[in-house]
Amino acid sequence: MNAIRLLRNTQVQKAIQKRMNRRSERPRLMPP
Structure with a gap:
């Protein structure tokens, strides 16, 4: 079990x- 991988996941x-x-609540332009 990789703790780092789990944490990142x-x-x-x-x-x-x-x-x-956020998108469903109020749609607005956001950086990728």
Whole structure:
């Protein structure tokens, strides 16, 4: 089990969820 990989995975998932929530809440231009 790679702790670093797991941590990165969770971070990425969190970021994606945040982005999706933000987009659904109020659409606005955001840097990639």
